[in-house]
Amino acid sequence: MDDTKDTNPPDNAHIEVAEAVASMTTQTGIDDLPVSMYYSSTLFALVGFDNPTAVGIVVTGTNFIMTWVNMVVVDKFGRRRLLLSTVWGMSVGLIAVAVAFRFIPVDLDTLNLETSSVSPAAIVVLIFIIWFVIFYGVSVGNTAWMGTDFFPLEVGAMGTMWLTCSNWGSNVIVSSTFLSMMKTMNPSGAFGLYAGICGIGYIWLYFFYPEVSGLTLEEIKEVFKHGFGVRYARNLRKVRKDIIEERLRTQGKMVVAGH
DSSP states (O other), X not given: OHHHHHHHHHHHHHHHHHHHHHHHHHHTSSSSIIIIIIIHHHHHHHTTOSOHHHHHHHHHHXXXXXXXXXXXXXXXXXXXXXXHHHHHHHHHHHHHHHHHHTTSOEETTTTEESSSSOOHHXXXXXXXXXXXXXXXXXXXXXXXXXXXXXXXXXXXXXXXXXXXXXXXXXXXXXXXXXXXXXXXXXXXXXXXXXXXXXXXXXXXXHHHOOOOTTOOHXXXXXXXXXXXXXXXXXXXXXXXXXXXXXXXXXXHHHHHHHO
């Protein structure tokens, strides 16, 4: 009875944190799978680009590059610090896209552009979508999957399953509602909603996402025995700073040797 009482609360906290960040990867709108993979050509055709597929490739190529940047910097910089340094930029990018759409004439019944030229507002949309992807790719898009580190070995498989379900469940919601939202809320309203989700996500990360870079699975389990463990993780990393830095240096050497 006592054993159950000790282990269940931290297991639930692990899963809640991992699920929330995994959901953010698809609920933020642009560079998640629903929009970048399914609707990127539709989106860029909507703002007037003659070759929307090529423009979409530029956006996804940016995400690919930023994925590698994330791999290089995430543990050195810290996952929590990296997220808090970038999620605000995602929100700013989406706000800019929402504002730009106010100046693009779109038929909401057909989602067709009412002019044949690429307007300055359309260029702003492209610039800030790429802006969004830079901030997204270096943080949430990849760091979310590192949430598997939150799970102790005894619940690792179940936790990873819930993390994946959260990601793809959000994917289904966004992919099935995106075009309808563009018509009913108009493009500015749709991207304004996504910007709001990013803003809420930033606040959530600040209060509930602990820094676990350099910690062992046993130490991470101990973190989540103290609620969401943000303050405990901060203090633990201060106490064990030298040990953690040595671990990260060792991991860096192992990665280089492996490649």
